Amino acid sequence: MVRILFFILLVLALALGFGWLADRPGELSLIWQGQRIEMSLMRAATILISLVAALLIVVWLIRTIWLSPHTVTRYFRARKRDRGYQALSTGLIAAGAGDAVLARKMAGRARGLIRVDQEPLIHLLEAQTALIEGKYDDARRKFELMADDEETRELGLRGLYLEAKRLGANEAARQYAERAAEKAPHLSWATLATLDQRSQAGQWDEAIRLLDQSRAANVLDKKEANRKKAVLLTARAAGRLEADPKAARDDALAALKLDDRLVPAALVAAKALFREDSLRKGASILEKIWKQEPHPEVARLYVRARGGDSAVDRLKRAKRLETLRGNNAVSLATVAEAALEARELELARTKAEAAARLAPSESVFLLLADIEEADTGDEGRIRHWMAQALRSPRDPAWTADGVTSPTWLPVSPVSGRLDAFEWKAPPSPLAGATEDGRLDPDDAIRSLPPVAPDQQATAPAAPAATRSEESQPVLEAERPTPTSAPIKLPERKEPAAPPAKGEETEEEEAAPFFGRPPDDPGVRERMVEEGSKASFRLF
Structure with a gap:
């Protein structure tokens, strides 16, 4: 495009020049070797x-002819390239499609047409072909x-890293990822792999430093980088x-x-603030996060913030939440x-049933079973609540890669991934199956059997007394005495008398211990008798 514009401008300049000369005519005289040459100015400019x-x-033309061998050589070289x-x-393309035969053929052809030092992608093609063929x-x-x-x-480092991960050589994979992260901090796979490996080893300071470097290089999104750094700081705070406690408090904040x-x-x-006797600051932090997302662990820590509180004081703090x-x-x-701990059983039952109506879960129905045991002690009603707990969905827990943990962990023990644990209901094939496929808490509450008559007349402590009575040992007077029935002794058999000396007992011929061979019929008795009577003879 630039050349076309330049050519157009050149033509316009020539046209303007000739037009300018045409408007201003003149004569040009030239004396050369005794001859006088005269012509107009326009003609002289045209000849020039x-x-x-x-x-x-x-x-x-001269330059083209002179450079023609090089031009021809360059043409064939470019065609070959x-x-x-x-x-x-x-x-x-064949390697990406999994065609090992075509990929190997094209790799050999490319190596013959292009030098490897000029095009390193030939190594990549050969490596991919070897992976497809299983030549690791x-x-x-x-x-x-x-x-x-x-x-x-x-x-190359990424290929070596993937091969090390495939073989389970985690140490070699860590070294390859660290080399790649040092040489090129902008590589997200190297940064994340090194970050996960340092997190698995508990090297929180090195992991935070690497995360700051990757954030400066714009490897990770700002929101993702903030989340990962918050997880790393929390893990370091939990360890401290x-x-x-002071350093743990600073990291957690x-x-x-x-x-x-x-x-x-x-x-x-x-927890760090509670250790420093800063009860109000710690409670304000828990209240702030409770407003955003109610969590059972937050409630448990908030209710039991002070060790010397009574059950009534803990109930007041629970009502505050x-x-x-x-x-x-x-x-x-x-x-x-x-309320159950404070023995306000009516309030405990009301709140537990309301929780079951909002979100039926295993823990809520187990709580109702505990309330029932403390209130009425009716075994039938307790079994009813426990049956509902078996049919209810499981409670949320810290879950990562199909594994649940009683406490939060910064790294998954299965995949080693950072920030893998989530507070959610773990997968369970036995969760909450009913006849219609759905658990109705209202039906579960309405179907509660009435209190048994024998349980209505007894106090809540009666079941414990009953169990204590049942567990008492049997007294000696209550044990059954043996009857004086006559005991029949077994009759004594007299041994058989041995045979007399003159008597002969008939004994059967004893068979060989291992039996006779299959082709040996044995010695017949008649032949033995005849042989004993006859004398020895050859024929």
């Missing part, structure tokens, strides 16, 4: 421009060659809680600034548990 153009054409790149492209050692050697090359270092919905960070911060987040199953269950 024609001579310049002819000179340029002659120079171009184009064929090589075409083979390389076809081979990479050859592929590993190709990746090592690529890792030594400055241009393909990152590609026993030895250095920094994690909450990055992610104010991280429940483990709030728990660690509150209910006022902060009303009409919530976790809030109602927390009040029900505290």
